Amino acid sequence: xxGRYAPSPSGDLHLGNLRTALVAWLMARSTGSRFxxxxxxxxxxxxxxxxxxxxxxxxAALGLDWDGDVVxxxxxxxxxxxxxxxxxxxxxxxECFCTxxxxxxAASAPHGPGAEGTYPGTCxxxxxxxxxxxxxxxxxxxxxxxxxxxxxxxxxRFAGRISATVDDFVVRRGDAAHAYNLxxxxxDADQRVEEIVRGADLLATTPRQSWLAHQLDLxxxxxxxxxPLVVGADGTRLAKRHGAVTLxxxxxxxxxSRAVLGMLAVSLGLAEPGEQPTTDQLHERFGPxxxxxxxxxxKITAVQRR
Numbered sequence: 001x002x003g004r005y006a007p008s009p010s011g012d013l014h015l016g017n018l019r020t021a022l023v024a025w026l027m028a029r030s031t032g033s034r035f036x037x038x039x040x041x042x043x044x045x046x047x048x049x050x051x052x053x054x055x056x057x058x059x060a061a062l063g064l065d066w067d068g069d070v071v072x073x074x075x076x077x078x079x080x081x082x083x084x085x086x087x088x089x090x091x092x093x094x095e096c097f098c099t100x101x102x103x104x105x106a107a108s109a110p111h112g113p114g115a116e117g118t119y120p121g122t123c124x125x126x127x128x129x130x131x132x133x134x135x136x137x138x139x140x141x142x143x144x145x146x147x148x149x150x151x152x153x154x155x156x157r158f159a160g161r162i163s164a165t166v167d168d169f170v171v172r173r174g175d176a177a178h179a180y181n182l183x184x185x186x187x188d189a190d191q192r193v194e195e196i197v198r199g200a201d202l203l204a205t206t207p208r209q210s211w212l213a214h215q216l217d218l219x220x221x222x223x224x225x226x227x228p229l230v231v232g233a234d235g236t237r238l239a240k241r242h243g244a245v246t247l248x249x250x251x252x253x254x255x256x257s258r259a260v261l262g263m264l265a266v267s268l269g270l271a272e273p274g275e276q277p278t279t280d281q282l283h284e285r286f287g288p289x290x291x292x293x294x295x296x297x298x299k300i301t302a303v304q305r306r
Contacts, residue, residue: 001194001223003028005059005066006038006184009051013058014245016199016230016238019264023227024197025064025279026286035064036191038071040184042177047074058247061257062264063279071191073183080178083186083216084171087145092215095141096123096170097134119144119167142179143172145212152207156224157291158200164207171212185209189218197225225291230267 005021007013013021028035037056041047056070087093096119103119124146126134134141146168153163171182188196196206203226213220230238238245244253250260258276265271270285277285 001028001031002034002036002192003195003197004036004038004188004191004193005064005197006040006187007055008040008043008046009048009055010043010046011051012246012248013055014230014238015260015264016245018058018062018247018260019230019267020197020199020227021059021064022062022261022264022282023225023268023291026282027195027197027225027288027291029283030286030288033194034067034192036068036071036193037066038187038191039073040180041072041074042180042183044074044177054248058257061247062261063257071187073178073187076183076187076190077178079186079190080183083182084143084178086216087171090215092146093143093171094124094146094168095126095131096144096168097126097131097139097141098122119169121168124168140174140176142170142174144168145171145215147208147211150211152211154206154210154224156203156206156226158226158228159203162203162207164204166208166211169208181205181209181212185212185216185218185220188221189213189216193221195223195225196221197227200226200228202226 003024005024007017007021025035037059039052039055041052059066084093098119102122123141123144147166150166151163152166153161155161169181170179172178187193203224206224206226210220232238244250244255247257247260251257255263258278261279261282262271262274262276265275265277265282266273268286269290270282271277
């Protein structure tokens with residue numbers, strides 16, 4: 001099934017990101033399918049062009065190739081606007097003036113919606129006068145999609161069958177930037193992605209994305225693989241504080257890209273410690289059933305920087 005990898009250029013890729021990219025590549029190539037790349041650079045405040053270059057270079061250094069041109073979300077605004085028009089025509093959009101603090105406060109109230117971050121519906125039925133008052137106060141509205149408390153179900157290779165109630169979520173932010181949950185749905189459909197491989201931290205967003213795809217009359221991916229995260233020796237999510245965790249850091253510590261690929265392959269059960277296989281060799285060894293070896297987080301003791 002056609003797969004993809006879609007990093008955000010807000011920093012260098014670390015071992016966890018590279019491991020997910022390798023799994024996504026292996027899953028696609030093992031079935032003779034396409035593998036496409038997308039740069040998710042909608043967040044202009046955090047995205048940096050230099051990271052686009054280093055991320056693509058790091059993937060290539062490991063031996064991961066891709067099909068076609070690299071897609072940039074920042075160049076696809078017209079597609080996202082068209083999707084918003086579809087939702088607007090269906091009567092599914094409304095303006096929301098709530099801040100994150102107000103949503104958290106509402107969720108923690110005695111009779112609030114419960115789960116932290118769940119939208120309580122404050123702006124769902126604003127009157128014309130209330131909306132005008134917010135605008136006069138200088139508040140810039142986000143756009144939320146009206147879900148009606150729908151339930152959405154997806155199947156994940158690790159988590160199994162996941163059903164969740166979809167709350168009204170943001171599809172365009174208050175600064176007019178298109179939201180991730182809209183862009184990723186439009187992009188995956190436009191790039192004909194059939195299987196999504198990404199980190200387990202994104203599993204919770206998947207039911208809402210599947211729901212949105214159906215509202216836009218788009219075909220959602222048919223398979224999801226939310227890969228267990230890589231953590232440091234202290235059990236927390238892998239970060240720079242754990243030592244040399246990027247390809248550049250590891251190279252400075254004397255570990256070339258082949259050695260790093262070997263490290264990742266060992267974590268997947270596809271190589272023996274100290275072995276330095278090529279991606280072609282890993283392709284020959286890998287089958288989708290090998291995903292069972294990925295159960296649980298991969299804890300690493302990162303190489304210290306020199």
